Amino acid sequence: MATPAAVFASPAAAATVRPQVHWQDRLAQGLLLAGCLALALFLLAPLAAILVKSVEDRNGAFVGLLQFRDYFATPALSRSIWNTLWVALVVTAITVPLAFIYAYALTRSRMPGRTVFRVLALTPILAPSLLPAISFIQWFGNQGLLKVLLGGASVYGPIGIVISSVYATFPHALMIVLTALLLSDGRLYEAAESLRTPTWRKFFTITLPGAKYGLVSAAMVVFSYTVSDFGIPKLIGGQFNMLAVDVYKQVVGQQNFNKGAVVGLVLLLPVLVAFIVDWAMQGRLQAQFSARAVPYVPKPSRWFDAAMFAFCLVVTLLLLAVLGMAVWTSLIKFWPYDLSLSFRHYTFGLIDGGVFGAYVNSLKMAFATGLIGTMIVFAIAYLLEKTRGMAATKAAVRMLAAIPMGVPGMVLGLGYILFFNAPGNPLNFLYGTLTILVISTVVHYYTSSHLTAVTALKALDAEFESVSASLKVPFYKTFHRVTVPVCLPAILDIGRYLFVNAMVTISAVVFLYGPHTRLASIAVLDLDDAGDIGPAAAMATLIVVSSTLVCVLYALVTRVLLARTQAWRQPGAAP
Amino acid sequence: MAPGDTFVKLDGIRKTFGRFEALRSISLEVARGELMVFLGPSGCGKTTLLRIIAGLETQDTGTIVQDGRDISRLPAIRRDYGIVFQSYALFPNLTIFDNIAYGLVNRRQRREAIRARVDELLALVGLQTSGAKYPGQLSGGQQQRIALARALAPAPGLLLLDEPLSALDALERVRLRGEIRALQQRLGVTTIMVTHDQEEALSMADRIVVMNHGCIDQVGTPREIYELPATPFVADFIGKINVLAATAEGGGRFNVGGLSVAVARPDIAPGTAVKLYLRPEDVVVNVDGARAPGSNTVAGRIAKVEFLGAFCMVGLALDGSGAQRLVANVPRQQVDAGGFAPGAPVTVSLPPAAMRILG
Numbered sequence: 001m002a003t004p005a006a007v008f009a010s011p012a013a014a015a016t017v018r019p020q021v022h023w024q025d026r027l028a029q030g031l032l033l034a035g036c037l038a039l040a041l042f043l044l045a046p047l048a049a050i051l052v053k054s055v056e057d058r059n060g061a062f063v064g065l066l067q068f069r070d071y072f073a074t075p076a077l078s079r080s081i082w083n084t085l086w087v088a089l090v091v092t093a094i095t096v097p098l099a100f101i102y103a104y105a106l107t108r109s110r111m112p113g114r115t116v117f118r119v120l121a122l123t124p125i126l127a128p129s130l131l132p133a134i135s136f137i138q139w140f141g142n143q144g145l146l147k148v149l150l151g152g153a154s155v156y157g158p159i160g161i162v163i164s165s166v167y168a169t170f171p172h173a174l175m176i177v178l179t180a181l182l183l184s185d186g187r188l189y190e191a192a193e194s195l196r197t198p199t200w201r202k203f204f205t206i207t208l209p210g211a212k213y214g215l216v217s218a219a220m221v222v223f224s225y226t227v228s229d230f231g232i233p234k235l236i237g238g239q240f241n242m243l244a245v246d247v248y249k250q251v252v253g254q255q256n257f258n259k260g261a262v263v264g265l266v267l268l269l270p271v272l273v274a275f276i277v278d279w280a281m282q283g284r285l286q287a288q289f290s291a292r293a294v295p296y297v298p299k300p301s302r303w304f305d306a307a308m309f310a311f312c313l314v315v316t317l318l319l320l321a322v323l324g325m326a327v328w329t330s331l332i333k334f335w336p337y338d339l340s341l342s343f344r345h346y347t348f349g350l351i352d353g354g355v356f357g358a359y360v361n362s363l364k365m366a367f368a369t370g371l372i373g374t375m376i377v378f379a380i381a382y383l384l385e386k387t388r389g390m391a392a393t394k395a396a397v398r399m400l401a402a403i404p405m406g407v408p409g410m411v412l413g414l415g416y417i418l419f420f421n422a423p424g425n426p427l428n429f430l431y432g433t434l435t436i437l438v439i440s441t442v443v444h445y446y447t448s449s450h451l452t453a454v455t456a457l458k459a460l461d462a463e464f465e466s467v468s469a470s471l472k473v474p475f476y477k478t479f480h481r482v483t484v485p486v487c488l489p490a491i492l493d494i495g496r497y498l499f500v501n502a503m504v505t506i507s508a509v510v511f512l513y514g515p516h517t518r519l520a521s522i523a524v525l526d527l528d529d530a531g532d533i534g535p536a537a538a539m540a541t542l543i544v545v546s547s548t549l550v551c552v553l554y555a556l557v558t559r560v561l562l563a564r565t566q567a568w569r570q571p572g573a574a575p
Numbered sequence: 576m577a578p579g580d581t582f583v584k585l586d587g588i589r590k591t592f593g594r595f596e597a598l599r600s601i602s603l604e605v606a607r608g609e610l611m612v613f614l615g616p617s618g619c620g621k622t623t624l625l626r627i628i629a630g631l632e633t634q635d636t637g638t639i640v641q642d643g644r645d646i647s648r649l650p651a652i653r654r655d656y657g658i659v660f661q662s663y664a665l666f667p668n669l670t671i672f673d674n675i676a677y678g679l680v681n682r683r684q685r686r687e688a689i690r691a692r693v694d695e696l697l698a699l700v701g702l703q704t705s706g707a708k709y710p711g712q713l714s715g716g717q718q719q720r721i722a723l724a725r726a727l728a729p730a731p732g733l734l735l736l737d738e739p740l741s742a743l744d745a746l747e748r749v750r751l752r753g754e755i756r757a758l759q760q761r762l763g764v765t766t767i768m769v770t771h772d773q774e775e776a777l778s779m780a781d782r783i784v785v786m787n788h789g790c791i792d793q794v795g796t797p798r799e800i801y802e803l804p805a806t807p808f809v810a811d812f813i814g815k816i817n818v819l820a821a822t823a824e825g826g827g828r829f830n831v832g833g834l835s836v837a838v839a840r841p842d843i844a845p846g847t848a849v850k851l852y853l854r855p856e857d858v859v860v861n862v863d864g865a866r867a868p869g870s871n872t873v874a875g876r877i878a879k880v881e882f883l884g885a886f887c888m889v890g891l892a893l894d895g896s897g898a899q900r901l902v903a904n905v906p907r908q909q910v911d912a913g914g915f916a917p918g919a920p921v922t923v924s925l926p927p928a929a930m931r932i933l934g
Contacts, residue, residue, distance in 0.1 A: 015636065016635055016636055017633060017634050017635065017636055017637065017647055017648060018648065019630075019633045019648050019649075019650065020648045020649060020650055020653075021650065022650040022652055022653065024652065025650060388631075461660075461662050461663075461664045462662075463660045463662060463664035464664055464666065466629070466631050466651070466658065466660070466664070467658065467660070467664050467725075468677075469630070469631070469650075469651035469652045470629065470651065470654075470656055470657055470658045470678075470726070470731075470735075471657075471677055471678030471681070471725070471728075471729065472652055472678060472681060472682070472729070473677060473678060473681045474652075474681075477681070481666070481669070482666045482668060482669065485668045486666075486667060486668050
């Protein structure tokens with residue numbers, strides 16, 4: 001081995017280098033740590049409170065698993081487990097195939113109106129889950145228009161829960177399956193075609209395997225949505241017990257927090273399992289995606305396109321019939337005797353009835369959630385992805401950000417009551433305020449928002465921060481001059497997502513609202529309880545209208561934004 | 576200080592990632608004004624070393640002195656360098672002008688001064704008219720020129736180039752490497768470039784640092800590296816080379832599969848097994864039985880002839896018990912003159928001065 005002049009033998013055992021940390025890095029690290037602690041406080045602590053409560057008696061004494069033994073010894077309660085599971089399975093078995101065929105039609109056919117079908121199919125997302133329940137009561141209830149179709153069976157019970165849940169979960173399943181189908185590589189189909197593969201074989205060897213993970217993921221989402229949902233079984237479930245309603249009954253009805261905690265944990269279990277399966281599938285779905293995939297472009301085929309069009313038309317009309325019935329109910333004078341149209345449910349029922357304030361509260365809450373939530377979610381995702389060091393804290397934040405998707409809203413809300421309403425808690429003052437409603441909603445919908453932010457940030461060049469440092473530009477300056485503008489579409493998307501969900505959510509907040517912070521979705525529940533189905537439908541319609549307006553606004557702003565920034569977003573323009 | 580002084584001095588740089596030793600005690604001096612290239616296969620630690628010099632990674636142990644100042648513990652933002660990445664890393668939402676001005680605006684310079692400086696840099700990289708465009712509207716090569724201009728704008732003492740040409744197509748790569756080299760020599764800015772492309776390294780560098788498995792194998796000028804490789808790895812990594820197994824016979828003679836050849840290494844004891852290294856272009860092949868004077872000439876046969884444009888790569892099997900194979904680069908004209916058919920007998924001259932024994 002030659003030793004040219006520039007190579008030196010160096011003394012071994014030198015001291016480990018401890019780099020100086022710039023105050024800007026300290027600032028970033030401090031903020032990330034603060035984010036981590038906030039997530040722990042507003043997510044982990046409430047969940048821990050449930051665990052603690054479940055092994056205590058009413059007086060706070062440790063009783064081990066006694067509460068659980070009690071619970072399983074009460075048939076009225078433990079029957080709910082079976083009820084919940086089979087209803088969720090039936091809903092999954094109906095929704096996922098429907099969503100798959102619908103998505104297949106949107107991606108694999110050349111039928112007319114694909115964009116319109118796609119938009120209309122997503123409308124159920126804009127409505128609280130109470131809306132389909134109200135609507136199906138109007139269609140099939142005691143005085144329902146189509147009651148005869150049920151042939152004597154009652155809509156109040158599993159039937160109503162299943163059809164309402166199918167309506168509510170359809171768009172969620174559709175979006176996942178649609179993504180899976182869109183990610184497929186058109187070259188596979190070309191290769192198959194060159195080998196003269198028949199259509200059915202292409203379907204079973206390319207399409208279905210390609211969508212496999214998406215289908216499983218969709219099934220898990222539908223299953224956990226149905227298990228977790230509180231609004232539908234509360235409104236249309238009749239005497240049919242479901243876990244989510246049991247939690248509510250124990251806590252709000254009987255003030256039995258310990259039994260509520262036990263039911264909450266029982267409710268958590270299936271959702272957690274579904275969540276873990278889904279998490280594993282999401283990873284594989286992404287691994288399957290190749291950056292070089294060429295999108296599949298379907299060829300026109302008259303009979304296939306016609307069949308697909310007919311299917312989508314029927315499904316879409318059914319979806320619109322649900323929404324339409326709720327809107328119509330809100331506009332007719334007195335079901336079923338006076339069907340003339342008027343705004344009296346809005347004016348008399350809501351404004352004069354003193355519940356319009358709930359709608360205003362919901363708007364306030366949704367705007368605050370959209371605004372503050374988006375800032376927090378994006379800032380934490382940025383610190384996570386684009387700063388150096390803090391490996392342990394980052395691992396903790398990643399885990400904390402993933403958990404909310406596996407926690408039903410009822411469980412989160414229950415945890416908030418138990419934790420923040422505890423007399424000794426210094427944060428006790430939050431209870432019943434708009435602040436805690438905003439916080440719980442941000443946490444409840446944290447995971448999806450976080451993933452959107454992380455995906456957008458990962459798409460940025462990894463070296464922006466290094467370049468900034470070499471140019472001696474502080475990180476926060478690059479954050480606001482480059483990172484935020486480039487990620488703006490994703491940021492707006494998060495804002496819209498949080499706003500819409502804050503408008504329709506009911507599960508977590510049903511435990512947390514105070515006399516002055518009642519929300520629109522809760523008002524729907526109360527009005528329906530009081531038999532005021534007209535005003536209840538009116539309130540639900542207001543929620544849908546508000547969410548729709550925000551979505552339209554989002555679409556317009558995004559379009560203007562993209563048009564304005566097209567110069568840099570569309571590479572390849574002639575230099 | 577004059578050009579040629581030590582500008583960057585690394586001493587005992589070690590870096591581990593978990594159990595993986597990325598760098599094992601690297602010591603190195605970069606002279607003021609020179610362009611030094613870190614060359615090696617992927618995973619050899621060259622990029623890690625560059626990032627440590629930039630302060631984007633922190634070494635476990637070791638010191639870095641730049642321009643007389645110990646920067647070992649300084650965060651990146653307090654060091655003095657400009658950097659260009661393979662991905663360009665231009666800010667997509669800012670115009671070319673704003674990209675180049677990005678590091679100037681922060682230094683509280685007057686607006687006219689910034690404008691003048693940006694225009695100067697645009698002229699320097701030959702893109703005077705592109706200031707109002709966005710990065711997405713430029714070709715890859717143009718974007719990399721802008722990235723270079725952005726890095727040079729604050730007039731850093733040190734320029735770091737991290738595989739700056741790897742994302743470009745072949746033609747653009749050759750053009751831009753000439754431009755970067757000319758620019759660097761004109762400005763006299765001390766530059767460290769990382770690449771895995773040996774041709775790039777040979778054509779651009781004042782000195783090359785060949786790295787392998789976290790160690791420096793050799794430091795030298797491109798000619799030294801090519802002509803006098805210090806280790807088998809360097810010989811093999813830079814250009815093509817033939818390796819012949821041989822046994823020393825003493826007195827500077829070596830037995831290659833039954834053939835006796837001379838190599839100017841009388842110091843190696845008889846019986847020692849060695850490897851002889853010889854570049855393909857140094858092998859002389861004749862089909863007419865001619866012998867190059869004063870060289871080891873042995874008999875062999877043509878195994879195959881591969882046309883490569885400027886020359887042909889001729890695979891040869893040497894006669895003798897070992898039947899060792901080697902490759903020779905033969906000028907196209909010589910091949911055209913005839914006789915280069917597979918199986919044809921040839922005489923092969925192995926010039927003693929061109930043969931090296933390594934390791």
